[in-house]
Amino acid sequence: MLVLVLALGLTACGEQASQPDFKALKMFPQGKSFSGFTLTSHHGKAWDAEAFKGTYSVVFFGFANCPDICPTTLLDMQKIDHQLKQQNLPSPRFIFISVDPNRDTPENLKEYINFFNPEFYALTGDAANILSIATQLGVAYNVAEHEPGDLVYDVDHASALYVLNPAGERIGLFTAPHDVQLITQDLMALMESS
Numbered sequence: 151m152l153v154l155v156l157a158l159g160l161t162a163c164g165e166q167a168s169q170p171d172f173k174a175l176k177m178f179p180q181g182k183s184f185s186g187f188t189l190t191s192h193h194g195k196a197w198d199a200e201a202f203k204g205t206y207s208v209v210f211f212g213f214a215n216c217p218d219i220c221p222t223t224l225l226d227m228q229k230i231d232h233q234l235k236q237q238n239l240p241s242p243r244f245i246f247i248s249v250d251p252n253r254d255t256p257e258n259l260k261e262y263i264n265f266f267n268p269e270f271y272a273l274t275g276d277a278a279n280i281l282s283i284a285t286q287l288g289v290a291y292n293v294a295e296h297e298p299g300d301l302v303y304d305v306d307h308a309s310a311l312y313v314l315n316p317a318g319e320r321i322g323l324f325t326a327p328h329d330v331q332l333i334t335q336d337l338m339a340l341m342e343s344s
Contacts, residue, residue: 170339174324174332181319184286189247189275192260197273203318206242206341210312211289213250213305214262219326220246223309224266226328231267233334241269242313242337248274249284249291250305252298287312287320313340 169177185199208227212220227244234241246263248254251274254262259272274280277293284291289308296303309326311333322340324333 170336170343172322172336172339174329175313175322175336175340176325177322178320181315181317181321182286183317183319184283186286187275187279187282189273189279189283190256192256192263192272192274194256199318202245202314203316205240205316206337207245207314208242208311208324208337209245209247209287209314210310211247211249211284211291211307212309213248213307214254214258215250216305216307219307219309221266223311223326223328224263224270226330226333227270227311228267229330230334230337231269233330234337237338239338240341242341244270246270246272247280247283248272249280249307250293251276251280252296253301313337315344 183199187198189197191197208230210220210223210227212223214220224246231241231244244267246259248259254274256272256274259274263270263272283289289310289312291305291307294304309328311324311328312320313322313324315321324336
């Protein structure tokens with residue numbers, strides 16, 4: 151019996167040791183799936199939970215009128231993508247989800263995301279569907295009270311990058327400030343370990 155317990159203990163330790171030593175990526179204890187929403191991509195196509203499956207994804211929530219955090223973070227994502235491609239490594243899908251559906255139409259988002267990288271994805275939807283996915287992923291944001299048609303109002307949002315696995319589960323996140331070099335290394339290690 152003691153031998154069996156020791157063998158199981160060694161197996162568990164061996165499994166833990168096989169996980170890469172991430173420098174910036176904070177892993178959740180287990181993957182979390184999400185569903186029950188429909189968004190629209192900047193190409194005008196429906197995007198639900200199934201669309202997140204098939205490859206690793208890095209997801210960032212923000213809004214196109216954001217003066218600082220969003221453009222800076224999208225530039226960081228652009229640099230990460232560039233570094234991976236320079237080393238002939240696959241990139242995850244980089245996905246920007248707007249929390250400001252009144253101003254961020256698919257057409258506006260297409261122009262916005264293409265400025266950073268035409269291979270990136272931008273998603274929007276109505277307030278209820280955005281709230282659904284944001285809540286399930288654990289994303290905090292707040293859109294200030296405003297009248298329909300207002301073009302100027304405040305939006306506060308988290309700056310974390312959420313990592314999804316090919317099963318479409320949230321598995322980890324990169325908190326701000328973002329270190330492009332460390333994030334690139336961690337994404338390489340994560341994708342090579344699967």
